[in-house]
Amino acid sequence: MNEYSPEVVTALQALIKASALCQKIRMDLVGEEWILKSDRSPVTIADYGSQAIVCKLIRDRFPHDAIVAEEDSRELRKPDRSKILGQVTDYVSTFIPKSSSEEICSWIDFSSTSISNRFWTLDPIDGTKGFLRGDQYAIALALIENGVVTLGLLACPNLYIDMHQPSGERGCLFIALKGQGSFQMDIKGESKRAISVSKIEDPSQAILTESVEPDHADHLYHQQIAKELDISTPSLRMDSQAKYGILARGEVTLYLRVPSPSEPGYKENIWDHAAGSIIAEEAGGKVTDIYGHPLDFSGGIKMEKNHGVLVTNGILHEVILKALNM
Template identity: 50%
Template structure:
């Protein structure tokens, strides 16, 4: 099932990863702190490449992407557009500026019976500080995530020589990881509760992305004693799926109590964890709603676990 979709999605995410890595190598260190423009270039370039690849093969399947090209079409953005196009041309050599704008705007699709959702760069701050980020693509059909591809160009799971990996999951077919530069697919399995070394939890680097005090208390309540691993982006889902952590919590920040999550920030990661034997719900145990709107209005927070501790986590949360 979904063999063609899987092939095209993997190929597109690999190309987008290549573009993002090229942009990141060119970020001058002094710019890193205050200038977000490299992210803009990589975000838009990544979305253009992936949307073109999907539309070429699946013209009738809408794409719900994070970016759109409205601002880029303004005359004052000409330099940025030229820069984006130069990077895209390193991957698609005959790309023009107008094509790049149109490809980005392929991502203006609507949530429907069958659609793709895309975050061309998840983890902006990680991208800028030369740390973790992800390119997240998922296919949603009849209310369920059917395919997830997660490119993590800076993630090194087993401390091997090879930097970067890609996670792939098709519903009912398991979850796999392969090196970014090709090679064997490794089947993934979540960690068991008695693997002391890996029985730990991951959370966002940014304090504003969650309630870190409460997240630590919940982790301790279910028997996790080690310090959290703090990582940007959906790379956290890849870490849980790979059996390198038992829990990922993203609880509403007291600063932003009404915040609702975007579907593209979780869809690809969720299927990668579920197909590795894990469980993903909101903090009340409800499944994440990826098919009603771009924001998950009915969900609060996200709980991702090896499934064995999931009920315990929910109990601790609701006490």
């Protein structure tokens, strides 16, 4: 597989369209265009629209590939959700003309829970709360073959392109192919450049990134680890797998995700890490759980064999693992 392979071309087209849809919805967002799911997490019309577009384009080109995605259309099909379904239909039709509500629901439901030798995993909006706040979010798509991530893409419509100019132009797309490096483009898929992790060797000079939401990680424990490593720079809290992107381009040195005390046995979803992990690794980083085990994407929707996540520039990985397991 290379940059001209059908998988790469199709995935890029899908994420560029989905990003444009999400940006348009975010600019128009004025009311209660979201639903609270049974797990108390929000899902927006952008989640549904993004998943519909990506699933349709992937399925059209690769009809035999399974797609493991976060959402389904059950809530959307309820009679009292007709207004939201209508909004989803209107937005998707802007990018795929003449789409009907029934077609869009069927595209959303291309998502499967079965893991096969070759499948795609999709988070249509990773960081929905960040999206609603106007902060960071990502559209995350990965291809997994025989348990190995071979292609990963992150579209980050609200992320600044140049890490030295955080108030400058926004909208990044990260892509990595197994064994071929990591790259950053603008949100239209142009201005491609290779990226690499930081070369920092002194743990005290490291910069930590972590989740914004306290339910997603143990912030207090993260602070304790930072103190043990003599890290004085405050952590950079950011929603979504955009954290993988900023680590891959050398802006931060480590990303730590120890489960929150409110849910100590939490197991991560594969769509929350598959795309980001290959982007970090191909940029020279290292990705494991907090015990040093490689992330396992072969066992189903949940990463049952892993506990937490540690991503570093590679150089500092063993030092940080030691601090985590003292």
